[in-house]
Amino acid sequence: MQSSKKTNTAKLGIGGPVGSGKTRLIEVLVPVLKKRGIRCGIISNDVISKEDAERMKRTLATESKLMPEDLIIGIATGGCPHTAVREDPTINLAVIEEIQQKDPTLDLIIIESGGDNVMTTFSPALADYFIYIIDVSGGDKYPRKGGLGIQTCDLLVINKTDLAPHVGANLDDMERDAKKIRIDKPYQFLNCKTGEGIEKLADRIISDLLFDKELLKSTVDK
Amino acid sequence: MYMNTNHEYHLMQLSDSFFPSGMFSMSSGLELLINNKKITNWNDVLTFIIEQIEFQIYPCDCTVLSFALTGVKNNDLNTVVNIDKKYYSMKFAKEIRNSSTRSGKQVLNSIIHMMENHDNSDFLYEFNKKIESKETPGTYPVILAVGAVCLGIPLESITRMLLYSFSSSIVSAAIRLGLIQHLDAQKILKLLAEPINKLILTNEEKNLEDIWQLTPLTEIYQMNHERNESRMFMT
Ligand SMILES: Nc1nc2c(ncn2[C@@H]2O[C@H](COP(=O)(O)OP(=O)(O)OP(=O)(O)O)[C@@H](O)[C@H]2O)c(=O)[nH]1
Numbered sequence: 001m002q003s004s005k006k007t008n009t010a011k012l013g014i015g016g017p018v019g020s021g022k023t024r025l026i027e028v029l030v031p032v033l034k035k036r037g038i039r040c041g042i043i044s045n046d047v048i049s050k051e052d053a054e055r056m057k058r059t060l061a062t063e064s065k066l067m068p069e070d071l072i073i074g075i076a077t078g079g080c081p082h083t084a085v086r087e088d089p090t091i092n093l094a095v096i097e098e099i100q101q102k103d104p105t106l107d108l109i110i111i112e113s114g115g116d117n118v119m120t121t122f123s124p125a126l127a128d129y130f131i132y133i134i135d136v137s138g139g140d141k142y143p144r145k146g147g148l149g150i151q152t153c154d155l156l157v158i159n160k161t162d163l164a165p166h167v168g169a170n171l172d173d174m175e176r177d178a179k180k181i182r183i184d185k186p187y188q189f190l191n192c193k194t195g196e197g198i199e200k201l202a203d204r205i206i207s208d209l210l211f212d213k214e215l216l217k218s219t220v221d222k
Numbered sequence: 223m224y225m226n227t228n229h230e231y232h233l234m235q236l237s238d239s240f241f242p243s244g245m246f247s248m249s250s251g252l253e254l255l256i257n258n259k260k261i262t263n264w265n266d267v268l269t270f271i272i273e274q275i276e277f278q279i280y281p282c283d284c285t286v287l288s289f290a291l292t293g294v295k296n297n298d299l300n301t302v303v304n305i306d307k308k309y310y311s312m313k314f315a316k317e318i319r320n321s322s323t324r325s326g327k328q329v330l331n332s333i334i335h336m337m338e339n340h341d342n343s344d345f346l347y348e349f350n351k352k353i354e355s356k357e358t359p360g361t362y363p364v365i366l367a368v369g370a371v372c373l374g375i376p377l378e379s380i381t382r383m384l385l386y387s388f389s390s391s392i393v394s395a396a397i398r399l400g401l402i403q404h405l406d407a408q409k410i411l412k413l414l415a416e417p418i419n420k421l422i423l424t425n426e427e428k429n430l431e432d433i434w435q436l437t438p439l440t441e442i443y444q445m446n447h448e449r450n451e452s453r454m455f456m457t
């Protein structure tokens with residue numbers, strides 16, 4: 001997957017409400033991608049600290065040695081998470097350039113947005129592929145309520161399926177509503193605790209963002 | 223260079239908080255000063271801005287802007303590079319330096335995008351090459367000078383704009399930090415008009431050696447802010 005110089009590294013944006021599992025998703029995704037030879041850089045936008053970036057530096061770099069620590073960069077967004085990834089992606093774009101300079105052979109840069117509301121979208125200048133992640137504990141009404149993020153993202157992820165019985169969320173209802181609101185765009189369930197669904201998610205990224213059929217593990221059914 | 227009678231319009235465009243400059247994530251040390259109760263009300267915010275302008279932004283950033291503007295007008299790449307390096311070396315806090323070059327480079331990208339296929343935009347590309355080859359850092363006030371010349375904005379106006387943008391980013395940070403409300407923010411900006419005007423009209427002859435700044439306490443706070451685990455702003 002490595003090429004000598006890739007100034008246009010693929011960029012994956014991950015947005016979603018506070019606590020829906022954006023950081024956790026990156027933590028389970030990076031090892032799966034790494035196994036398939038895909039090397040990532042990470043930018044973590046955070047509303048009030050650099051806690052998520054520090055956590056990933058620990059879990060993905062120092063503890064597991066999956067990637068160098070300096071390819072994980074935290075950005076404080078001045079309380080404006082959507083501005084930082086949509087109207088004024090200046091700082092994110094600058095940090096992308098810095099990461100590309102550090103390692104021009106990276107395959108993918110993952111950008112986590114700060115936790116925000118359902119209207120979050122990524123500037124097309126910033127992300128080539130946009131995952132919006134919600135979780136079942138916000139209530140099974142969520143896909144139905146829509147919002148730009150849920151409706152227009154390239155992939156809708158419904159996370160924390162393990163919690164569904166505990167919060168009285170009906171996954172069948174969520175699936176029906178997601179199907180309806182997404183029309184013919186993909187969505188999928190995920191359980192970051194067990195990793196259920198993560199291989200399928202990696203397949204989608206590989207086929208729809210990296211366009212690399214050879215690395216596909218399972219067939220992606222849209 | 224390119225003459226443009228629409229310079230007032232372009233001035234508004236550049237000074238709009240909607241213009242992508244990354245300014246919304248900067249508080250220039252205000253966050254930590256508020257957290258440490260060194261700034262506790264709207265009047266403190268006003269005083270902070272006036273002091274920052276008088277002892278840092280005007281003598282340093284605005285002087286750099288002015289020399290860079292002359293350099294760009296004269297198509298003198300070397301002079302502009304030297305000014306750019308000098309400015310970079312004068313900012314002690316790492317995050318302040320980083321923010322300046324991060325937003326500088328991205329503002330330059332915007333201007334290049336805006337000026338596509340325009341006559342006399344050679345300087346833009348030449349300067350951009352220097353940044354990409356790391357021969358010059360590409361700091362915000364220098365890039366602003368490049369933009370001002372491209373868009374036909376006179377020195378006095380772009381200087382006023384730089385001071386306004388700085389003030390506006392601080393009051394907007396103060397609102398988001400919960401210290402002041404929106405009406406006080408406008409009052410502060412109104413009260414700043416005259417002191418800013420006075421400074422601009424002093425119009426003294428300057429040398430490159432005259433660039434100075436002296437805000438040690440703020441700089442210490444800015445450096446401490448960098449090490450702060452929990453924070454809302456980049457600077
Ligand atoms: N049970 C369960 N917990 C999960 C799952 N995914 C994430 N979590 C937990 O949910 C909490 C929030 O996850 P994060 O990944 O920090 O969420 P986030 O979206 O990055 O949050 P912010 O960046 O703060 O908006 C953490 O305690 C995770 O361990 C899941 O699939 N199941």
Ligand SMILES: [Mg+2]
Pocket residue numbers: 022023024052112
């Ligand atoms: Mg997170």
